[in-house]
Amino acid sequence: MLVAESISKRFGGLTALNDVSLNVKPGSITGLIGPNGAGKTTLFAIIAGFLRPTAGRVLFEDRDVTTEPPHRRAQLGIARTFQIVQPFAGLTVVENIAVGAYLRHPRRADALARATKVARRVGLGAELEKPAASLTIAGRKRLELARALATEPKLLLLDEVLAGLNPSEIRDMAPVVRSIRDEGVTILMTEHVMQAVMSLCESVYVLSEGRLIAQGAPQAVCEDRQVVEAYLGRGAAARFRPAGAALA
Amino acid sequence: MTARDLLPIAVAVALTALVPLFVTTNTVLNFLVLVLIVALAAQGWNILGGFGGQFSFGHAAFFGTGAYATAILQTRFGVNAWAGFALGVAAGALAGWIIGYLSFRSGLRGSYFALVTLAFAEVFRILANAAEVTGGAAGMLIKLDMRPANFQFASRAVFFWVALALVAAALVLTRGIECSRFGARLVAIRENEEAAQALGVDTLRTKLAAITLSAGVTAASGCLYAQYFLFVDAQIAYGTWISVEALLAPIIGGAGTAFGPLIGALSLHALGEIAKLFAGRVPGIDLALFGCLLVAAVAFAPEGILGLARRTRPRLKPAAG
Amino acid sequence: MYAPAIVAEAFLNGLLTGSVYALIALGLTLVYGVLHIINFAHGALLTGAMFAVWAAHAGLGLDPYLAIPLLTPLFFALGYALQRFVIGPASHGSESNILLVTLGLAIIIENALLATFRSDTRTLATDYGFQSVEFGPLILSKPRLIGFAAAVLVTILLWLVLAHSDTGKAIRAVAKEKLGARLVGIDVGHVYAVTFGLGCACLAIAACLLMPTFYVNPRVGNAFVLVAFTIVVLGGMSSVPGALLGALFVGVVESLSGLYFGDSLGQLGIFLIFILVLLVRPTGLFGAKA
Ligand SMILES: Nc1ncnc2c1ncn2[C@@H]1O[C@H](COP(=O)(O)OP(=O)(O)OP(=O)(O)O)[C@@H](O)[C@H]1O
Numbered sequence A: 001m002l003v004a005e006s007i008s009k010r011f012g013g014l015t016a017l018n019d020v021s022l023n024v025k026p027g028s029i030t031g032l033i034g035p036n037g038a039g040k041t042t043l044f045a046i047i048a049g050f051l052r053p054t055a056g057r058v059l060f061e062d063r064d065v066t067t068e069p070p071h072r073r074a075q076l077g078i079a080r081t082f083q084i085v086q087p088f089a090g091l092t093v094v095e096n097i098a099v100g101a102y103l104r105h106p107r108r109a110d111a112l113a114r115a116t117k118v119a120r121r122v123g124l125g126a127e128l129e130k131p132a133a134s135l136t137i138a139g140r141k142r143l144e145l146a147r148a149l150a151t152e153p154k155l156l157l158l159d160e161v162l163a164g165l166n167p168s169e170i171r172d173m174a175p176v177v178r179s180i181r182d183e184g185v186t187i188l189m190t191e192h193v194m195q196a197v198m199s200l201c202e203s204v205y206v207l208s209e210g211r212l213i214a215q216g217a218p219q220a221v222c223e224d225r226q227v228v229e230a231y232l233g234r235g236a237a238a239r240f241r242p243a244g245a246a247l248a
Numbered sequence B: 001m002t003a004r005d006l007l008p009i010a011v012a013v014a015l016t017a018l019v020p021l022f023v024t025t026n027t028v029l030n031f032l033v034l035v036l037i038v039a040l041a042a043q044g045w046n047i048l049g050g051f052g053g054q055f056s057f058g059h060a061a062f063f064g065t066g067a068y069a070t071a072i073l074q075t076r077f078g079v080n081a082w083a084g085f086a087l088g089v090a091a092g093a094l095a096g097w098i099i100g101y102l103s104f105r106s107g108l109r110g111s112y113f114a115l116v117t118l119a120f121a122e123v124f125r126i127l128a129n130a131a132e133v134t135g136g137a138a139g140m141l142i143k144l145d146m147r148p149a150n151f152q153f154a155s156r157a158v159f160f161w162v163a164l165a166l167v168a169a170a171l172v173l174t175r176g177i178e179c180s181r182f183g184a185r186l187v188a189i190r191e192n193e194e195a196a197q198a199l200g201v202d203t204l205r206t207k208l209a210a211i212t213l214s215a216g217v218t219a220a221s222g223c224l225y226a227q228y229f230l231f232v233d234a235q236i237a238y239g240t241w242i243s244v245e246a247l248l249a250p251i252i253g254g255a256g257t258a259f260g261p262l263i264g265a266l267s268l269h270a271l272g273e274i275a276k277l278f279a280g281r282v283p284g285i286d287l288a289l290f291g292c293l294l295v296a297a298v299a300f301a302p303e304g305i306l307g308l309a310r311r312t313r314p315r316l317k318p319a320a321g
Numbered sequence C: 001m002y003a004p005a006i007v008a009e010a011f012l013n014g015l016l017t018g019s020v021y022a023l024i025a026l027g028l029t030l031v032y033g034v035l036h037i038i039n040f041a042h043g044a045l046l047t048g049a050m051f052a053v054w055a056a057h058a059g060l061g062l063d064p065y066l067a068i069p070l071l072t073p074l075f076f077a078l079g080y081a082l083q084r085f086v087i088g089p090a091s092h093g094s095e096s097n098i099l100l101v102t103l104g105l106a107i108i109i110e111n112a113l114l115a116t117f118r119s120d121t122r123t124l125a126t127d128y129g130f131q132s133v134e135f136g137p138l139i140l141s142k143p144r145l146i147g148f149a150a151a152v153l154v155t156i157l158l159w160l161v162l163a164h165s166d167t168g169k170a171i172r173a174v175a176k177e178k179l180g181a182r183l184v185g186i187d188v189g190h191v192y193a194v195t196f197g198l199g200c201a202c203l204a205i206a207a208c209l210l211m212p213t214f215y216v217n218p219r220v221g222n223a224f225v226l227v228a229f230t231i232v233v234l235g236g237m238s239s240v241p242g243a244l245l246g247a248l249f250v251g252v253v254e255s256l257s258g259l260y261f262g263d264s265l266g267q268l269g270i271f272l273i274f275i276l277v278l279l280v281r282p283t284g285l286f287g288a289k290a
């Protein structure tokens, strides 16, 4: 469904991604994990068309989309959420979601109906008319998911939709993600919450400092020596990075 | 768009249309016509700035293009005034598309977009002031020939109704935008351009459509001005005054709403008249007051007069932009 | 074609004009570089400064050059207060709001001046206003030469202050990394206001240097403001040497195109450059990459 071929991305002197290839099978939930700054968000941005890779290609359903702009990719069926949530702050929840729904439903009534349905689906049914700016962080994460879902994608890129949620909220969200897949949407997700990755993903790719260091079934990957080192060696160090850097 | 969406417009326009039946003094009618002309220019600005969040500081570029196009077509080419009006709107829309294409393609937004539109308006002003076809610094007179076929009316009341009809058309257009996919996407771009792209919004195309419509409506205002005063020069057509008025009215009235520009234009000019009443003939008092209102509106009433009115209904809504 | 001496004189005159443009643009650059805002009131503030110079001369008989030590701190204080108590609080930190608030201020200042001084154009009569200096075949105006020297001096001074003083370091820290600067205990609001004050102080000096050879009316700032924006954009938005180079370049372009195409079209050249630079390379010709 989605093939990334030898993707590299440099920001000035910094190599954020170095020769990364991955292959996402239709109907799967695939995980992309790695310590902070590994390049996960950058890879998502490249797949969704927000960044051009320095080298490499992105193929979606056997079609080269490397140079397509983001909105074209959305039309083709790639939707992404943003790790740093990007709500349309001045609009209500249902209006936010409707912007996504308009992609496949040009008429207002249809788009609003569709948006309402999606909102219920992700658990925002009670907050339809609330301004997006008034949502809690958990609500905003749901909104990200709902908007992306409203575009009726074939491939959904979820960038840490569980981060910042408490355990009970995560327990609520995980089944939602699984049910989306069950309806035929392929999912590629990044996540720091390992438990969720283990229970949701069939296969996992591990990035560290821009390189792919492991891939395979979640269980096997977690026992990989390189992976453990990447996490424990740098995971602790990452916490003490200066504040500005952690925002990137 | 349903009948319910249009009802407030129909009522407001119908009531306003009654005014000349009760008020017949020329001063008042003059005042109202000027308010309508400014409101129309502001309605144009509102499409791009209010809904799309792209603040133009140079809508004079479109106002002036409309005014000059209709004046030049009539005086130099003998085109009928109504046809000249239509062509003037088209010329303004085209100018909008070109300026939009150049600036949005190079990714200009925020302050940069404001600056570049201002610069375009200034370029047009200097050119119009120097070129021969525009009559240079002396400006252009449209030949007086008071016949409806010439878009000239002996009665000010009739001109008022024509202007009102145009404002009403712009109201309907704006309401239509509000209720459409195009409008939703435009607002999405205002709120967060990147997120809009992720949801499949072609931001360049949407912004181009918005600036084209916006410029067309403001150009209609320019044409109206030319027909009313039968005179155009570079300072009137491309001067900063109209750029400022077109932006001020929606922001004071309520940007990104259908009625905001109209309410803003009316309140501002009513206030300006009152100020003149008190301050006598001191020049600049009204504009200085407008400036204070602009600062106050940004500080305390980011949604303008309409937003203030709505605040009686408790609803949390953050500042746009 | 013109004789080489005439062209050379136009070129040098362009440099002289450019140096005063540099002072005006410097304030704008500084404010942009640190606060990341475009100050639309810059032109109106310049007009205010020019009227202040005129009033000091007409009312107190103060020579424009001697007004520098009086008006510079005054305008610093004015700028400080404007940013601290009006622009900062009113705009709630949003870029488009800042744009609107400074536009509002521009409208207020321009029209308050119009209400006070009316639309008459005024000039200063000094006994050195028309003195000139001859260099071989070239004749250059003496007050404008003084203006050039002073403008270059102030630019260098400002640059030194930014590079070496503690205030300068705080300003640069805020410009680079607002959050980090706040974390290490820098009062960001204060630094913003100081920067804005410095920008206005530059305007006061520019006004003092301009007045012996220029005129003032309530709209005079408009002529300068787009020029100043052009310079700032040419100079890469936030670079002091970039602004100086950009200003000299614009001065020369204006002077030479004025010579060849007449004055009003000379301005046209500037705006076209401005638009082109914005469209093609918003990081500027002389500036480092943003
Ligand atoms: N626009 C940019 N310009 C320069 N450097 C960038 C940019 N975007 C990301 N980077 C850098 O690229 C590297 C990878 O960042 P990225 O956000 O992709 O990591 P991540 O794996 O998503 O991390 P996290 O788990 O913290 O979200 C980081 O070092 C980051 O600082």
Ligand SMILES: [Mg+2]
Pocket (backbone or CB within 6 Å): A040, A041, A042, A083, A159, A248
């Ligand atoms: Mg990330």
